[in-house]
Amino acid sequence: MKVIYDGSADSRTFKEFLSTDIPKLLDENPDYIYLDADLMSCIGTAKYGKAHPDRAINCGIAEANMVGIACGLSAAGFKPICHTFGPFASRRCYDxxxxxxxxxxxxxxMIGSDPGVTAAMNGGTHMPFEDVALYRAIPGATIVDPADTAQLAAIFxxxxxxxxxxxxxVNRKSNDRVYADGEKFEIGKGVVLREGADVTIIASGFMVGRAIKAADLLKKQGIDATVIDMFTIKPLDEELVLKYAEKTGAVVTVENHNAIGGLxxxxxxxxxxxxxxxxxxxAVEDEFGEVGPVDYLAERFGLTTEHIVEAAESVVVRE
Amino acid sequence: MNNQEKKDLRIFAAQIRIALLEELKARGFGHVGGSLSICDLLAVLYGKVMNYKPEDPKWADRDKVVSSKGHAGPALYATLALKGFFPMDELKTLNRPGTNLPSHCDKNKTIGIDCTTGSLGQGTSQAVGMALGDKLKGRPSRTFLIVGDGEIDEGQCWEAAMFTAAKKVNNLVWIVDDNKRQLDGPTAEILPTFDLRAKFEAFGFDAVRVPGNDVEALYEALTKTPEDKPIAIIMDNVKGSGVKAVEDTPANHSMTVNAETWDSYIAAVKADLETIEKEVV
Incomplete structure (x- = not known):
């Protein structure tokens, strides 16, 4: 696995990926169909939707209906992809x-965009810290929180x-770049990004780059950290979790989500x-979101690199 | 429709009611009111309107039924068994542990059930997606969506209705079972629907109101070819229809009565059936 993390942002935003790769799938196979709840413009699919209204269906601001229609389309033999903002892709249409x-x-x-603090300027109403918890409670559901667009491209x-x-x-903007293009990933299998014997840091999505950075800082203090990108939160790669828990004896989880019900x-x-x-x-400690720039919110909710370093220090057993 | 065809459908409706009541009697309780009120509709759909193959229940080009009022499952099960989708004996397993006939419709359990419903309102959007999918795949199928007048309290129904007309999903027929009662009492007291026909017209439908027990009127409405607008049929109905003693029981959404009482309901429908059979056409 080629990890190219150097602290810089992904050269491609998730929006750029979705706006090209959703239409690409739709053009490749008539069984794919895409539905949106009046947020096509937000992920860059509006132009395609206007040109192909039968392939990219704008359902209006009616998420429950969109999901029901997608389910009916599935019964009719389609593979539907639905998008709306994270809170509306989880809470709003949960039943x-x-x-x-x-x-x-x-x-x-279901694509839920702008999870957790990445909802930024849309504020607390649009800031899902519970979407993973909700989907984890659905028997058989799959939850993916990709680190960057190279990873998403590989598994989409x-x-x-x-x-x-x-x-x-998925964040509409870019996360830190972690992977080289063309790397392969398997849904349900975590990725070991750093090997270290003292502590295991397990992160997902927006937090993966921060976890790597934290591991680099810890190294300077003499703490060797393993970093795992757990981009599939369900089904969880239990084998990998157990292997590294046994190996390091200390585990730190890192997520852009409420501690309750998440990673x-x-x-x-x-x-x-x-x-x-x-x-x-x-993790977010059982709070609602609020409005602000991402960096402010990461500090406000305790999701910075420094928070990861502190958490790791607190669990490492020093000899 | 000639008189013989009309008589045959009325006989089929009575047979559905008898099978339904036997099915509920075997368990001692169940959703009798809202099941009885769609028996005439089911007789017309499965007796004359729909294309389907009991021996090939998943035939892609079949017409589909979505009872979004999922608690009317027992009426559908009775109809499907009478049409040979599964043995009549299976009706006696209703709501028994491990059964394929649960209280609410489940397409993964019951042969011939096209959509899983039970959380009210959700069948509407699924039916829209099924019909839209058939249309996009170029199938000749129509989907018949049955919604309760109480169920229509759910906002999702109106989202789905808006979409149906806006996107011209005209191979979907909405049928509202306006049986005037919901679980807690009369719809007029719990949450009045006001003028359902006017509401559906305002939502962009070609809406009609027909008596829920008039097989000929139902047939005419169900076979009308939609032009520019989708069709909504408001069935003017009585909860528990076809069994006077059930109609006269105010709280008839789900009833628990003893075997003798079930037998008295069955005897009443059998007497009606005999009368119909004797009619000269």
């Missing part, structure tokens, strides 16, 4: 995703083709049952 989708064995891909079609309810939480909960569930391990977390 529809749960019953019309998962319970009824229909397959839909696999995700859309995968059976069941899938939730892709911390997922990892803690596994460790509590199979390998009780000292844990710390970098």
């Amino acid at each position: 529809q995703v749960f019953l019309s989708g998962a319970y009824a064995h229909n397959s839909i891909t 079609q696999d995700l859309v083709d995968r059976e069941g309810v899938k939730y892709l939480r 911390y909960s997922a990892v803690a569930d596994v460790l509590a049952a199979k390998c009780p391990t000292r844990m710390a977390r970098v």
